[in-house]
Amino acid sequence: MLGGGPAGLMAAETIAAAGHRAVVFERMPSPGRKFLMAGRGGLNLTHSEPLPEFLRRYGAAEARLAPHVGAFPPDALRAWCEALGQETFTGTSGRVFPKAMKASPLLRAWLERLREGGVEIRTRHLWHGFDAGGHLRFTTPEGDITHAPGAVVLALGGASWPRLGADGGWTGALPGLAIAPFRPSNCGFRIGWSAVFRTRFAGTPLKRIALSFGGRTVRGEAVISAEGIEGGAVYALSAPMRDAIAARGSTVAMLDLRPDLGTEEVALRLAAPRRGQSLSTFLRKALGLPPVSIGLLQEALHEGVPAERLPDLVKALPLRLLAPLGLERAISSAGGLALAELDEGLMLRRHPGLFAAGEMLDWEAPTGGYLLQACFATGRTAGRKAVEWLAQRRQPASSTP
Numbered sequence: 001m002l003g004g005g006p007a008g009l010m011a012a013e014t015i016a017a018a019g020h021r022a023v024v025f026e027r028m029p030s031p032g033r034k035f036l037m038a039g040r041g042g043l044n045l046t047h048s049e050p051l052p053e054f055l056r057r058y059g060a061a062e063a064r065l066a067p068h069v070g071a072f073p074p075d076a077l078r079a080w081c082e083a084l085g086q087e088t089f090t091g092t093s094g095r096v097f098p099k100a101m102k103a104s105p106l107l108r109a110w111l112e113r114l115r116e117g118g119v120e121i122r123t124r125h126l127w128h129g130f131d132a133g134g135h136l137r138f139t140t141p142e143g144d145i146t147h148a149p150g151a152v153v154l155a156l157g158g159a160s161w162p163r164l165g166a167d168g169g170w171t172g173a174l175p176g177l178a179i180a181p182f183r184p185s186n187c188g189f190r191i192g193w194s195a196v197f198r199t200r201f202a203g204t205p206l207k208r209i210a211l212s213f214g215g216r217t218v219r220g221e222a223v224i225s226a227e228g229i230e231g232g233a234v235y236a237l238s239a240p241m242r243d244a245i246a247a248r249g250s251t252v253a254m255l256d257l258r259p260d261l262g263t264e265e266v267a268l269r270l271a272a273p274r275r276g277q278s279l280s281t282f283l284r285k286a287l288g289l290p291p292v293s294i295g296l297l298q299e300a301l302h303e304g305v306p307a308e309r310l311p312d313l314v315k316a317l318p319l320r321l322l323a324p325l326g327l328e329r330a331i332s333s334a335g336g337l338a339l340a341e342l343d344e345g346l347m348l349r350r351h352p353g354l355f356a357a358g359e360m361l362d363w364e365a366p367t368g369g370y371l372l373q374a375c376f377a378t379g380r381t382a383g384r385k386a387v388e389w390l391a392q393r394r395q396p397a398s399s400t401p
């Protein structure tokens with residue numbers, strides 16, 4: 001296995017369980033760093049919605065991912081997690097989390113079980129391609145080495161949060177294959193805030209708002225940052241917003257600051273006499289808006305929106321999105337190895353014996369547990385198919401030189 005994230009470790013577990021020797025090569029000093037980072041947000045492992053709905057979240061990649069997620073569905077992932085001593089629960093949104101709300105106890109138990117199952121993890125091994133004989137080439141603290149395993153599972157991750165290990169550098173090691181450029185997914189967006197607004201509100205959450213774009217509306221939360229806007233509601237619409245910016249240079253999303261109040265009710269409340277109150281005090285009292293929402297309205301008014309349009313602005317405040325914030329802070333990445341390069345068993349059509357799994361493949365999904373679910377499921381398929389491949393070739397899955 002190349003890469004010690006959820007996909008690579010799941011492939012290793014599957015191969016070792018079939019009685020083969022499995023070695024994971026990981027460039028970082030320890031495996032699962034992005035998995036641990038995902039745990040900081042509670043570790044949303046998967047989602048409890050019915051499978052057909054679940055699969056639709058993979059958009060264009062639905063048909064290609066369905067067999068893998070179908071073979072290792074959300075319930076199987078929950079059972080796997082619970083077998084490692086981590087009970088799961090379903091939150092009000094239908095999202096599934098381990099009760100511990102973090103990844104470290106799960107990863108610890110998993111690494112221990114892998115070790116007992118004979119999986120070897122070699123850290124500080126940076127893979128960078130093949131030598132003339134087709135052997136894997138690594139740079140290690142002890143110098144450059146090569147390995148020639150019976151089968152290889154690539155699970156090198158996407159390109160978000162590169163400091164956690166997956167930086168997309170592997171693309172250079174697979175010449176001649178169709179690889180879509182990496183783009184941020186589940187990401188924030190740059191907005192040209194005024195200096196006053198930025199200084200006052202960077203880091204402030206926008207609670208109970210609704211964001212609309214491209215005919216879809218998402219209720220939830222967002223966070224104002226110095227550069228723009230981030231958070232759950234923004235991530236949920238980030239793929240179409242990113243694509244619209246790529247096509248047109250910038251785009252506009254609409255923010256509803258009081259989604260629980262109808263337009264008429266907002267207009268009625270704002271029609272009441274101000275009685276000498278400042279605009280901020282009036283908005284706070286009439287609509288219960290927090291300072292950050294009032295600040296957003298004031299930004300729009302300063303940009304020239306006439307004051308009589310205030311009720312409309314409360315319900316549909318235009319946010320001009322200038323660019324997606326970079327891969328460094330995106331939850332995941334779109335792009336990667338084209339699914340068309342793989343057969344149904346996730347083996348590279350042009351490289352028999354070489355399989356690929358996880359976020360390095362060209363698919364994307366919103367947050368909600370869909371990312372980890374697909375990484376685990378494709379890791380499982382790649383491991384299973386590598387075992388079948390080895391059985392056909394009747395040779396052990398040794399990763400030793």
Ligand SMILES: Cc1cc2nc3c(=O)[nH]c(=O)nc-3n(C[C@H](O)[C@H](O)[C@H](O)COP(=O)(O)OP(=O)(O)OC[C@H]3O[C@@H](n4cnc5c(N)ncnc54)[C@H](O)[C@@H]3O)c2cc1C
Nearest residue numbers: 003005006007027038044127157165166358359369371372
């Ligand atoms: C802040 C944050 C929060 C997240 N929260 C959630 C969540 O709640 N739910 C969810 O479903 N998903 C979440 N995700 C996404 C999820 O963590 C990833 O989709 C998942 O970890 C991808 O798994 P992977 O095994 O494909 O890749 P990775 O986890 O990225 O693992 C790939 C591994 O390969 C190694 N590697 C890369 N290149 C080389 C090389 N050349 N040689 C050797 N090793 C190499 C890397 O060091 C890395 O360890 C979150 C991500 C982030 C950043």
